[in-house]
Amino acid sequence: MPIKFFSIEYDAINSRNTFTNRDKIHRRIIMETYKETKIQSLTLIAKGKGRVSFGQWDALEEQMVPVYCRYTAKEKYYKVKHVLREKGQDGGRHAFPFTFIVPDSRKIPSSFEAPKGKIVHKLKAELKQLMKPKKTTEIYVQSRHEPSRTSGDSIQVTAGIRNNASCSVKPKFVLYEKKRFFAKGEVEVYLDIKIFFSSAPQPWGSGDTMTVKHLSIEYDKVNDRGTVSPGDVLSGKVTVVTSKETKVQCFVVKAKGKAKVTWYEEEGQSTAVYCNERKYFHLEHIILQDKQKGDGSEIIAPGKNVYPFQFLIPKMDMPSSFSGKWGNITYSLRAQLTQSIWLVHKAKTEFLFLTKSEFPFASKSEMIIIGLKEQQCATRISFYGSGKITMKVTSEKMGLKQEEAMGVSVDITNDSARRVIPKFYLCEKQTFVAQSKTKVYTNDVFFGTGESVPAERSGIITKVLSIPPQLPPTFFNCCMMKLEYRLKVILDVPLVRDQEVKLPLVILLGSPKPHQPRPKRSIWFRKLSR
Structure with a gap:
């Protein structure tokens, strides 16, 4: 290898070692050889370019599985060549001076570097021979036409802290940079965070920061x-x-x-x-x-x-x-x-x-208000291999206030060969609406079980259900959400899927009194249980 040393140098024109439009960059290219070497050409190349590269998972229409795609984009801002030496024979140590003027263009951005993209401005010396070593050095260019702040500019920041803890705290100031990359019509945003520390932030204005x-x-x-x-x-x-x-x-x-x-x-x-x-x-x-x-x-x-x-x-x-x-x-x-x-x-x-409406429903017709005091009844007949089971559920009324008790009757005719047990639940249904989409949440509150009915027998099971005082009342007067309740009775049959009956239930706002005695059985329930 006849080339012993090959490098490129340039002179800094300011303390920040940066250049801008129309600035002159000059110094020399140094080359040292072991012996006399044939040279085809020695060229200085100055260029500025930007490059973006990132990957992401995309689901293509013709494929059912996600595909990892790589997006890249390049842009050249300028490229200038200057031939310093043509064909010849040299030996020993040589210095080739050069002068380069940064182009004057508003389209040339400043130097920039991020994990998924960068803008670089380079000086490259190219020696052409049988073996062509290349040396590259990077320069930093700041455009004159950028209206934003430059490095070294001061920004006054105020942090008001109220420290009620037992330990001391130290403020930390963070500068967020938002960078966008474009390639093939795709956009990816990368956030680079630079942190600056300050233990004594200066107050803003009149000094009333922590008064x-x-x-x-x-x-x-x-x-x-x-x-x-x-x-x-x-x-x-x-x-x-x-x-x-x-x-x-x-x-x-x-x-x-x-x-x-x-x-x-x-x-x-x-x-x-x-x-x-x-x-x-x-x-x-x-x-x-x-x-x-x-x-x-x-x-x-x-x-x-x-x-x-x-x-x-x-x-x-x-x-x-x-x-x-x-x-x-x-x-x-x-x-x-x-x-x-x-x-x-x-x-x-x-x-x-708390709304003043006694019946916060979307429709306040007389039929709904009258129906709150009416008995509710539903029947379900289930057939099994050993016979059928008939379950008739009757509730005292549809409307019930908080902490009010209600009697529920379950009439069961068990013609099967299995023993059955009724279970009582209060079903809560929350419905939410947003952007023409509906989301439903349900929750079952267990009230207890009734007495079992043996095989080939009939029986009437009665139970008093008391509405918890913390349960929110039914409402329909909100366009984005509503709250509904149902009374559910499940018939637990061994080795068979449970059968259920649901009755409508409206919970109204009650008037709980302090030290209210335990709820008593209603007149309707006392008549039913005789």
């Missing part, structure tokens, strides 16, 4: 149950504790009522999100507001400050508070104290809302 020590909101109970209904006046107070005189841009209390539904479903290799939201009311009460926008002219005195507020709940048909499997109906109070655009203090509390 607010405590912020809380509370409301007065309207009744013994602690609920709020349409037309009620909801009053309360906001408490603010500050360490010194504090400037405030805005101090507001908000009352909100909304329903929200969210669930996820797997669709192939992706996950679909179904969500829906509806606001019932949004009320605001401004406690403090600066006269000039954003000048912080309002001042809170040091120490404890209490501010009262009052809201009139709108008189409209709204569902009661509810927490379901994939949806919630919530009513809340929020206090927001704004010192600056960077420093906002918040406090929140929820209150229990």
Whole structure:
């Protein structure tokens, strides 16, 4: 190998070792040989290019299994050649000076590097002979035409910390970079995170970063149950504790009522999100507001400050508070104290809302209201190899209040050779709707078992069922969710699939009293059990 040493060097023009449009890059190419060597040519090549490469799993239409696809894209911004030496014979150590001017073009981006793509600007020396060694060095180019911040620019950041723990904390500032790569019409986003540490962040503006020590909101109970209904006046107070005189841009209390539904479903290799939201009311009460926008002219005195507020709940048909499997109906109070655009203090509390509608149904016809007091009856006949079993279930009524007791009668005619046992369940059904899609959640509450009926015998089993006080009432007056109940009686037959009968059941809002005695049997049940 006649080439002993071959390298390329350039002079830096600034402390950051970067170049921009129209800058001159000059230095030399150094070559040292063991002996006299024939050279075809010595060329300096300057070029800038960008390249993206990433892979992902795709499901092709003509194939049933996923296929891993690789996406790549390249783009050249410039390429300049300069011949420094043509054919000749050289020996020993030689230096070949060069000068290169970075092209003046707005389409040339700055140097950039990420795991799945990069933009590079290179100087390459190419010596052509029988053996052609190549040496490459990388330069960093920053475009003059980019309006964004450059490296070294300062950005002021404020972090407000309230440390109620027993240990010390240290703030950590994170800069997020979002990078996009394009190849063959596909897009992939990669997030690169650079972390900067600072143990003493400087306060923003007037220095009121940590002057607010405590912020809380509370409301007065309207009744013994602690609920709020349409037309009620909801009053309360906001408490603010500050360490010194504090400037405030805005101090507001908000009352909100909304329903929200969210669930996820797997669709192939992706996950679909179904969500829906509806606001019932949004009320605001401004406690403090600066006269000039954003000048912080309002001042809170040091120490404890209490501010009262009052809201009139709108008189409209709204569902009661509810927490379901994939949806919630919530009513809340929020206090927001704004010192600056960077420093906002918040406090929140929820209150229990109760509709005034006695029958919160979508259809309030007289037939439904009358039907709540009527007996409900259903019969099921099952045939087995050894005979048939007839089960007739009768409930006292369809509508039942919380903590109210109801008698249920099961008339069984067992003509089979097996012993049967009735079991009682309360079925809860939650239905959620979002984006024309329906999701149903069911839950069975076990009430107990009745007496068994031997083979070739008949019997009437009676049981008193008491509705738990914590069970939410039936409702249909929300367009995104509804709650229904059924009374289910299962006939447990050995070695055979259980047979069941369901009766409609509407749970109404009750009026539980403290120290309420144990529910007694109804007159209907006492007549039935004689």
